[in-house]
Amino acid sequence: MANETAAGWSRPQRVLHWTMAALVLLAVPVGLIMTALPFRELLLKFVLYQLHKTLGLTVFVLVLAQLALHWRRGRPAWDAGLPAWQRRAAVAVHAALFSLLLLTPLAGYLTAATAPAKIPTLFLGVIPVPHLVGTNPVWFGVLREVHVALATLLVLLACGHALIAVQHHLKGRNTLIRMLRACE
Amino acid sequence: MRTRQRREWLRPAFGIGVVVWLMTALPAVAASLYRIDQRYGVISFSVGSLGLFTTEGLFPRFEGELLLDTEAPERTHIDVTIDAGAVAMPLQDQADLLRSDAYFDTAHFPAEHFVSTSIQVLSPTHFVIHGLLRIRGVAMPQDLDAVVKDRHFDQERQLEVADFVVTGDIKRSAFGMVADQIMVSDTVRLAIRIRLTVGVQPHGE
Numbered sequence: 050m051a052n053e054t055a056a057g058w059s060r061p062q063r064v065l066h067w068t069m070a071a072l073v074l075l076a077v078p079v080g081l082i083m084t085a086l087p088f089r090e091l092l093l094k095f096v097l098y099q100l101h102k103t104l105g106l107t108v109f110v111l112v113l114a115q116l117a118l119h120w121r122r123g124r125p126a127w128d129a130g131l132p133a134w135q136r137r138a139a140v141a142v143h144a145a146l147f148s149l150l151l152l153t154p155l156a157g158y159l160t161a162a163t164a165p166a167k168i169p170t171l172f173l174g175v176i177p178v179p180h181l182v183g184t185n186p187v188w189f190g191v192l193r194e195v196h197v198a199l200a201t202l203l204v205l206l207a208c209g210h211a212l213i214a215v216q217h218h219l220k221g222r223n224t225l226i227r228m229l230r231a232c233e
Numbered sequence: 234m235r236t237r238q239r240r241e242w243l244r245p246a247f248g249i250g251v252v253v254w255l256m257t258a259l260p261a262v263a264a265s266l267y268r269i270d271q272r273y274g275v276i277s278f279s280v281g282s283l284g285l286f287t288t289e290g291l292f293p294r295f296e297g298e299l300l301l302d303t304e305a306p307e308r309t310h311i312d313v314t315i316d317a318g319a320v321a322m323p324l325q326d327q328a329d330l331l332r333s334d335a336y337f338d339t340a341h342f343p344a345e346h347f348v349s350t351s352i353q354v355l356s357p358t359h360f361v362i363h364g365l366l367r368i369r370g371v372a373m374p375q376d377l378d379a380v381v382k383d384r385h386f387d388q389e390r391q392l393e394v395a396d397f398v399v400t401g402d403i404k405r406s407a408f409g410m411v412a413d414q415i416m417v418s419d420t421v422r423l424a425i426r427i428r429l430t431v432g433v434q435p436h437g438e
Contacts, residue, residue, distance in 0.1 A: 088326040089335065092416040165323035169286045
């Protein structure tokens with residue numbers, strides 16, 4: 050997928066990266082609040098669920114776009130002096146992050162689709178997204194747990210990813226710089 | 234048409250119904266008394282949300298009587314008590330919300346009750362049931378549309394069987410259920426599908 054011919058991350062790649070990060074950062078607390086909210090807060094609960102679904106669907110699409118960009122343009126060359134094991138670890142973490150960024154929204158969508166309550170999925174609160182699978186209480190229970198587990202893993206991995214990027218930055222590498230602006 | 238006259242002690246909830254039944258049934262020669270409960274039918278309801286989707290629920294426990302007079306349908310009488318606390322929804326949280334004081338307030342009003350006051354005959358198999366519906370202690374006039382889908386004698390079980398579909402629109406705000414007016418429509422669609430039998434004692438009595 051990724052070759053190492055590009056000088057730095059392109060602007061679309063950087064925009065997609067930070068947009069996805071922001072959406073995930075927003076989706077997690079929204080998800081926690083919407084599930085914790087008492088059912089008596091019916092309207093707010095519904096709005097938050099639709100917001101969470103919208104964020105998830107958007108992330109799913111943006112990840113596909115990011116993967117396409119990576120495939121077309123490749124990634125910047127690795128920092129000289131970066132140990133081989135760290136490169137391998139970085140590749141593995143990126144692969145896991147992309148997988149989780151795809152699988153978590155997918156599990157969320159399937160959770161919504163199989164939910165016994167038959168609540169529709171409305172992108173941006175207005176555009177109906179068809180549920181391609183039917184209601185299934187058993188699968189709903191399983192998928193809900195899977196969605197939460199994947200989301201937890203995604204958050205943990207993303208935090209690790211961010212901490213390591215900061216650590217590299219503090220060590221004088223331009224890891225963060227080239228994610229924020231174009232590099233020569 | 235088989236004539237049935239029964240004398241039996243009925244539950245207190247049907248006291249009013251019994252009085253009316255005795256007043257109306259005794260002179261009738263073509264009246265059949267049907268026992269109604271959840272073994273023979275389903276009381277379901279649906280409510281719209283934001284005009285985008287519909288949520289459905291059930292009342293899985295109810296009991297009552299129907300005195301059906303085919304020769305004088307206007308003499309027909311219905312009395313049904315529904316266990317509001319048994320309301321069932323796709324999600325437990327939804328059912329709990331309906332039991333709360335914002336809706337059925339089942340802690341104070343565990344049952345809903347419908348008793349007919351008159352029957353309007355539109356055709357031999359289509360009626361409008363005028364009656365009083367009591368929810369949360371509030372009794373309001375309520376019309377229900379009843380259609381006899383099938384009525385026959387089951388030779389195997391030696392029972393008379395009648396399949397009814399009864400529908401009606403209830404304004405929940407009229408009964409003091411005014412919560413979530415943006416999210417939940419005021420109109421609640423009631424749909425009752427019931428198979429009535431003669432000669433079967435409920436609960437193994």
